[in-house]
Amino acid sequence: MPLTPIKSDDPVHLAMQGLFPDYNPACLEPAQDLELLRGMLRPRSSGGVKGLVHRSFQGVTRRCPRPLRELLLGLAHRLRCADPELLKEPNQCEFNRLVAGVRSQGSRQRGYAGKRAALCLSYDVDLLSCYRFLPTLLDQLDQRGLKATFHLLTDWEYRLDPALVEEVSARGHEVGLHGASHDVALGYRRDERIAGELRRALRGLGKNVHSYRAPALCMTERLMARVRDLGFRIDSSLPMSSMFHPSTQSCFPYPLEPSGVLWELPILLQDSTLFLDLGLSQEQAWSFVETHLKQVLELGGVGVINLHPSWAAKYSGFHGRLLDAAREWSDFAVMTHKEVYNCCRWGGAAPSAPAC
Structure with a gap:
């Protein structure tokens, strides 16, 4: 089948090229609503x-x-206003179905460190209670030989200890940025203020980082542009499926622009969704997560579980079960955000961190 020229700025084709080294646009079914999919993959400003x-x-x-x-x-x-009907499982999401259709036609899908799928344990340290539990959480991860990504604030409820930041890195985890303060309206500020706040946060962190997550997942095109301009490699603010936010309908990482510098790593599930929005018990929450991860494995995607240390302390039974499964589930590669990016963008090679 001859290759068809690809529009360099088309988000659907860019995403497919990232997933399939031998991608051929002719594999897409004519009936696919590509315009709808383009809207999902591009971050959109709210009204x-x-x-x-x-x-x-x-x-x-x-x-x-x-x-x-x-x-x-x-x-x-x-x-x-929550609408549980909008919360879809991976197999129900439009972009995931598109990927499965392309793979069924024989295209070779990229793996993750020799595994079919990846699991990212991702923690937002956005409260003082989260920060206080962080040393215990690091010990829990060490006991199981697991790595995670921590998105930190630098000027909010807690005073960030540089020694703790270095300890997180020294233990093999990834440090990412959640912001200076937990400003849920940051994406609606003026460009100069957004850039200034991000630079202030990076100075407070004292470390060059790859990954960013917007406070309360309130990502806008304006904020996304500033994140890109400051040299971040990864954004992980857009959910695969949500009752509140625009969702990507994707459990796959994908480039947000033709340069391939900034990639989106969509969130599969959040602990706040399980316990606060859906009101699940710990047993029900684990069953929910397990169902989603099994489908991610079937699809060959990335399961980003966004957690909060304070909720990990409160719901310790659920959290311990998740960590044990991450350690024992041999079909998943447990990876940090940066490792997923390196695998997708560079085929596993590690680029130097951007000078943020």
Whole structure:
């Protein structure tokens, strides 16, 4: 089958090229709604009303005492409009189905460190309670020989200890950036302020990093552009499927632009979705995660589980079961965000960190 020229700025074809070294656009079925898929893969700015809500919430809570802020945050979670019908399993997602269709025609799909699928344990350290539990969490991971990615804040509820940052790296984990403060409205600020806040956060971190995650997953095109300009390699703010956010319908990493410098690593599931939004028990939550991971394995994708250390402490039975499964599930390569990026972008070679 002859190769068809590929539009260099088409997100669907760019994503497929990242997944299939021998990708042929002719493998796509004519009936596929590529325009819909393009909209899913490109990060999209939310409307003005949502931006106003985020700015108002941030303005009210920024100066609140921590207990009151946590109370207001919990109230906001309960009041937001959730639609569980929008939460899809991997096999139900449109882009995942497209990938499965291309693979069924004989295209050779990329693997992950010799495994068919990858699992990323990803932690957002966005509260003082998260930060305090971090040493215990590092020990739990060490006991199982697991690596994870930690997205840190630098100017919020906790004072970031440089020695702890270095300890996270020394133990083989990846340090990523979650921001300076947990500003859920950052993506709706002026370009200069967004860039300034990101630079301030990087100075506070004192470390060049590859991975970024927007506070509360509030990613916009404006914020994405600044993340790219500052040299990040990976964004992991867009969910595969969500009751609230625009979702990618993908459990596969993919380049966000033709240069292939910045890649999206979609989130498969969050602990807050399981326990706060869906109200599951620990047993139900594990069954939910297990079902999703089995489908990711079948698809040959990447399962990014976004966790919070404070929730790992509160729901220790679920968290321990997840870590044990990650250690024992031999079909998955347990990888950091940077390792997934290196595998996809460079075939496993490790580029030097960007000078952020």
